[in-house]
Amino acid sequence: MDYKKLSIADQALFNEDGYVLIKGMLKPEEVKKLYDIAIHDEVISNKSFDRGDANGLRTKLALWYSLGDDAYSLLARSKRIVEGANLLLEGESAHFHSKLMQKEPKVGGAWEWHQDYGYWYRDGFLYPQLLSVLTALSPSTKENGCLQVIKGSHRVGRIEHGFSGEQVGANQERVDELLKRLELVYVEMEAGDTLFFHSNTLHRSDANLSDAPRWSLISAYNLISNKPYKGNYPSASEAIQIVNDETLLKSDSEGIQEDANFLIK
Numbered sequence: 546m547d548y549k550k551l552s553i554a555d556q557a558l559f560n561e562d563g564y565v566l567i568k569g570m571l572k573p574e575e576v577k578k579l580y581d582i583a584i585h586d587e588v589i590s591n592k593s594f595d596r597g598d599a600n601g602l603r604t605k606l607a608l609w610y611s612l613g614d615d616a617y618s619l620l621a622r623s624k625r626i627v628e629g630a631n632l633l634l635e636g637e638s639a640h641f642h643s644k645l646m647q648k649e650p651k652v653g654g655a656w657e658w659h660q661d662y663g664y665w666y667r668d669g670f671l672y673p674q675l676l677s678v679l680t681a682l683s684p685s686t687k688e689n690g691c692l693q694v695i696k697g698s699h700r701v702g703r704i705e706h707g708f709s710g711e712q713v714g715a716n717q718e719r720v721d722e723l724l725k726r727l728e729l730v731y732v733e734m735e736a737g738d739t740l741f742f743h744s745n746t747l748h749r750s751d752a753n754l755s756d757a758p759r760w761s762l763i764s765a766y767n768l769i770s771n772k773p774y775k776g777n778y779p780s781a782s783e784a785i786q787i788v789n790d791e792t793l794l795k796s797d798s799e800g801i802q803e804d805a806n807f808l809i810k
């Protein structure tokens with residue numbers, strides 16, 4: 546079976562709605578491999594930190610910048626994903642960072658409404674020419690706190706963000722007005738589905754009060770010409786070393802290296 550790739554119709558949906566969901570972007574064997582590696586990855590577990598929500602529930606995550614030869618990077622470097630990012634960003638993309646989100650049963654916290662560009666603006670990106678690629682490693686449902694998006698909200702431009710507990714959230718008054726006008730979509734995903742979304746798309750998620758974990762991998766890409774004017778994000782201005790789609794399954798890649806450049810909190 547061939548690997549999925551994004552089409553011109555997917556690009557049109559992304560431009561219209563601010564996101565596009567690609568079902569079955571990963572093969573079941575690929576998801577199994579990545580999830581197995583992730584749940585046993587001690588480096589990830591040691592480098593993870595958590596973010597509390599307004600109710601004190603906490604989501605664990607590990608975040609790193611440069612790509613390597615680990616299994617997560619082979620996905621982030623895969624032809625189908627990088628070409629998808631290139632199509633949607635309308636040019637050559639670079640990798641800004643990747644993260645492994647671990648929203649555990651009963652304790653995984655909520656995320657407040659935000660635009661990723663609300664954060665990344667502060668990191669020094671001058672243009673919102675960035676996107677997130679979220680791949681579900683386990684099923685993502687309303688019950689376990691799937692991602693919610695406001696359809697078409699990428700068109701409003703950057704909204705002011707301020708601190709809301711330990712998280713940075715978008716101005717609530719604006720969010721409330723947009724919710725009166727635009728559709729709120731719960732993006733339920735099966736393991737192996739991938740959501741591409743614009744850096745100005747408003748999104749949030751509920752806490753995971755269910756018995757099922759919700760793990761996902763999120764890689765962020767910027768247009769290579771839109772490199773940040775400050776900070777130290779080497780991969781954001783480097784060409785991505787693309788690998789064939791088969792590489793993830795064929796290689797004996799494992800978890801991430803201890804010396805990957807992790808964000809340390």
Ligand SMILES: O=C(O)CCC(=O)C(=O)O
Pocket residue numbers: 646656661690691692748749750761
């Ligand atoms: O996966 C989620 O629930 C939201 C995470 C998110 O939006 C982020 O890390 O920027």
Ligand SMILES: [Fe+2]
Pocket residue numbers: 659660661748
């Ligand atoms: Fe986000």
